[in-house]
Amino acid sequence: MRVYNFSAGPSMLPLEVLEKAASEMTEYGASGQSVMEMSHRSKEYGAIIESAECLLRKVLSIPDNYKVLFLQGGASSQFAMIPLNLMTKNGKADYVITGQWAKKAYKEGCRYGQCRAVASSEDKTFSYIPELNSADFDKDADYFHICYNNTIYGTKYYKLPETGNVPLVADMSSSILSEEIDVSKFGMIYAGAQKNMGPAGLTVVIIREDLIGEPQAITPTMFTYQTHADNGSMFNTPPTYAIYILKLVLEWIENIGGIKVLEEKNKKKAALLYDFLDHSEMFHPTVMGASRSMMNVPFVTGNDELDKKFIAECTKNGFVNIKGHRSVGGMRASIYNAMPYEGVEALVNFMKKFEEENK
Numbered sequence: 001m002r003v004y005n006f007s008a009g010p011s012m013l014p015l016e017v018l019e020k021a022a023s024e025m026t027e028y029g030a031s032g033q034s035v036m037e038m039s040h041r042s043k044e045y046g047a048i049i050e051s052a053e054c055l056l057r058k059v060l061s062i063p064d065n066y067k068v069l070f071l072q073g074g075a076s077s078q079f080a081m082i083p084l085n086l087m088t089k090n091g092k093a094d095y096v097i098t099g100q101w102a103k104k105a106y107k108e109g110c111r112y113g114q115c116r117a118v119a120s121s122e123d124k125t126f127s128y129i130p131e132l133n134s135a136d137f138d139k140d141a142d143y144f145h146i147c148y149n150n151t152i153y154g155t156k157y158y159k160l161p162e163t164g165n166v167p168l169v170a171d172m173s174s175s176i177l178s179e180e181i182d183v184s185k186f187g188m189i190y191a192g193a194q195k196n197m198g199p200a201g202l203t204v205v206i207i208r209e210d211l212i213g214e215p216q217a218i219t220p221t222m223f224t225y226q227t228h229a230d231n232g233s234m235f236n237t238p239p240t241y242a243i244y245i246l247k248l249v250l251e252w253i254e255n256i257g258g259i260k261v262l263e264e265k266n267k268k269k270a271a272l273l274y275d276f277l278d279h280s281e282m283f284h285p286t287v288m289g290a291s292r293s294m295m296n297v298p299f300v301t302g303n304d305e306l307d308k309k310f311i312a313e314c315t316k317n318g319f320v321n322i323k324g325h326r327s328v329g330g331m332r333a334s335i336y337n338a339m340p341y342e343g344v345e346a347l348v349n350f351m352k353k354f355e356e357e358n359k
């Protein structure tokens with residue numbers, strides 16, 4: 001029996017996608033081979049990667065002057081690739097520190113140039129998105145970096161910083177494909193695939209063409225955006241199977257009516273859970289008000305023993321991976337695209353029952 005998997009990543013994939021992949025596992029179309037066994041330079045595989053890119057462009061309405069790159073190394077490699085490739089004019093960049101990923105990106109950036117933390121929410125365990133005032137931004141920064149959805153702490157931006165001509169770079173690992181976004185507002189968007197796009201091993205970069213240029217002199221060839229842009233993400237072997245699964249996920253999104261439909265579904269799921277948490281006597285959300293993530297919902301009882309008991313009972317009853325990140329404690333329900341409304345409903349009912357029984 002399949003469980004409701006609330007993992008923050010790698011996370012649930014739509015059952016339809018897994019079933020389709022299973023049906024094509026040993027023979028893709030009339031190719032006589034699994035996608036895993038195909039040459040990445042074959043005609044069959046060429047059609048798969050092209051279709052993945054086309055669908056991503058369509059689903060996210062990516063303008064023509066943006067390149068889509070299929071890379072490896074996780075979102076974490078981007079923490080270095082971004083400064084190496086973009087911090088090349090004035091050698092400085094602004095970062096907003098809204099959690100561990102944002103901080104890691106900032107620290108890595110500091111190795112390659114002058115990075116400045118414009119604002120931080122660390123004073124309250126990253127439970128909010130700090131107020132940002134463009135007067136505080138460096139007009140000469142080569143880019144401005146944000147972590148759009150903070151996977152560990154459960155916050156997200158509802159208003160983008162006004163960076164003027166400074167390109168906005170966003171880590172969207174845990175929110176990409178969950179809502180409509182205006183790509184043209186960003187210089188670059190990047191995401192590890194394992195939260196909302198597919199399996200681990202694929203990293204997607206969407207970058208405005210004019211930002212792809214000469215990197216810093218020390219940059220390895222494989223860490224140069226130009227290398228991958230010039231070669232259609234085929235400078236070396238791309239993560240072929242992960243790209244194929246992304247294609248299936250994008251087809252699934254198209255089939256349910258596109259990103260707007262998905263966004264409405266995600267809003268309903270999040271509202272159901274937050275509404276319960278806001279009224280429960282036992283469970284409390286850790287993020288208040290205006291910066292709540294639609295994808296990652298951390299909550300606590302305020303009693304470590306009770307948290308433990310709840311997590312154990314969840315696991316026994318088919319609600320898995322609900323333990324919070326070690327830095328926040330308590331619980332975290334990640335409710336990405338593939339989590340059905342029924343899964344959140346079942347969780348809320350289970351929480352109600354647990355609360356009743358453990359008063």
Ligand SMILES: *Cc1c(COP(=O)(O)O)cnc(C)c1O
Pocket residue numbers: 009073074075076077101147149150151171172173174192193195
């Ligand atoms: C998971 C995650 C990362 C790290 O991704 P890797 O692919 O494991 O390197 C970075 N940023 C955010 C926002 C994440 O959710």
